[in-house]
Amino acid sequence: MDLTRELPLDQIMRGDSIELMRMLPPASVHCVFADPPYNLQLRGELRRPDDSLVDAVDEDWDRFADFAAYDEFTRAWLTECRRVLRKDGTLWVIGAYHNIFRIGAILQDLGFWILNDVIWRKSNPMPNFRGRRFTNAHETLIWAARGRDSRYKFNYQAMKALNDDLQMRSDWLLPLCTGAERIRNAHGLKLHPTQKPEALLHRVLLASTAPDDIVLDPFAGTGTTAAVARRLSRRYIAIERHPAYVEAALGRVRRVRPAPLDGASNTPTRREAARIPFGNLVEQGIVPPGTTVTDRQRRVAATVAADGTLVCGPLRGSIHKLGSEVQNAPSCNGWTFWHVERDGALVSLDTLRASMRTASD
Amino acid sequence: MDLTRELPLDQIMRGDSIELMRMLPPASVHCVFADPPYNLQLRGELRRPDDSLVDAVDEDWDRFADFAAYDEFTRAWLTECRRVLRKDGTLWVIGAYHNIFRIGAILQDLGFWILNDVIWRKSNPMPNFRGRRFTNAHETLIWAARGRDSRYKFNYQAMKALNDDLQMRSDWLLPLCTGAERIRNAHGLKLHPTQKPEALLHRVLLASTAPDDIVLDPFAGTGTTAAVARRLSRRYIAIERHPAYVEAALGRVRRVRPAPLDGASNTPTRREAARIPFGNLVEQGIVPPGTTVTDRQRRVAATVAADGTLVCGPLRGSIHKLGSEVQNAPSCNGWTFWHVERDGALVSLDTLRASMRTASD
């Protein structure tokens, strides 16, 4: 397959992440989710990002060299991600205190624009056995747009719905990946040391992508991103170097059935709903010309003209313009500001529009 | 006073942080708490949905030319902190996604050894008014030892006691500094835009210092660190450049009486009610997207969408809203109304939620 001409959609490619990304065309994916290696100083031994062992020289220059090597690796894969990302695309990276600060600084240097840092609070973290620190009970995700001016996608209403109709916060409480979801080898041992829970990817993809969007995971591991993307009817491009992980991921993805269309959908943002000019309500007699509209407190009143403008003394304009003028406010959503009387009660224009929308479905 | 020979204990010094720290002798303080400028990079004004203006941080001290200038500043003050810190001392820095990644990377480069990153979860954050991002509901603290081999202080038992005899986690839920604690000027306006709550410093100092230890705050503001240090019978060295802040801090510290050292002054932790949105059951695969839910008599059916809403023909909404709509009832408890099939029998969502609760206990 010629990757420079055809995207390897819904595939899990085995190989080096940076090399393979270099073969992809620029501005081709909507979203990147990356869970990069961070095996810097976790064990007694030091490992480089490519998993090779560092001679145990415990001197200052060695520590510096080690950070420098990690930074170089980070800069390389983030550069490729940015090249491959569409102008309005976003990138997610997950990490912990060993590596996330370096990643965050480098992605800022590369021109990414951070939108949020998100805290995955683990409901069941591993305790700190030696009692020398706080229980390390979270990991950090960075969500960033390709650039400061990106018109990135954020499914605000879907996130709000997911959280009982309150704005979704930057701290997410989710359990670790355990039980049946955890992929194990023939001996019953976990195959991957840091397999991420599918619930985490569910929220990530639902927040920042639409169905059929293309999601790239350069460090795919056992294929959590690919599996969730498939279930939510997103396309994926997954890269993983370790053959055993690739094999597990292939089997895993094959077992996933995409949710039916309704299931993969989410609440559309208001802006995505069909636009209905106020004039339509006038034309269709829902708010006939000559109707009096007022604010909620009935402090100001205006008359509906046949062309859908409002008239109030010498003032005339759209529902928004007149709303802002009578309030002396810089702007106004006329749909929610103005009301008409129905059965003795005041009903907002927005309510009338909503009933018109469901009637036309 | 000759700072090179005598420590300015329990004083709030007015002046440039880096210059004054340079005059202090090396290895002289036990702990540093630093709340540096965040380099917020705001542009334009922001209005709430009610058109009121958000009072944003626009002080001179938070403006930097670019990332390079901010990094240089950061490297300079962190270098002095490290020089002044005792071998076994620790440093705390607080920041947000605008600056914390740069700070974390630089302090690693300087040889600090990160012990934890700690998340201050705000119980009452400002919402995201435009609905373009997740509510930015937390700030990040980095806790680091002077070096990898530091035998740093951690009051494990005190932290455990503060947390109902469970290990203290790396995520702390605390309210913002408001009400009587917030220092105001003669006009009743907040004096400092970013005054930190005393409860935060209480936990920081109780975790990582002993009575009579010396705590340095290079960006003291209105003296929160100094006030809490005094109440907990720690010594402090505070540096602040702005005369009005220094004046406020001096008066504030004077009013503090050291508490008896019996530990009775522990601030209690906030216990959270276990709120489980229906969306959690969807994310975690307990009720996967696409599942069909029905009422007990199977008279109406709906499909579960990925964001936790239910879809039924043209209707879409939360489990409660859709439940009331299909019944034509004013309200409905969706948890008990809707059921899914499990082993051929109908089980209410409420039952599934209950099993989820016990699993997480």
Next chain:
DNA sequence: CCAAAACATGAATCGCAGG
């Protein structure tokens, strides 16, 4: 005087489509 409602505010990197 009390209860209820209205108001105020917090480290904020806070539009978008169409012409």
Next chain:
DNA sequence: TCCTGCGATTCATGTTTTG
């Protein structure tokens, strides 16, 4: 690419005003 105009958007908490 710039310009214009539509019209989307808030939670927890403390304080003040109103009935």
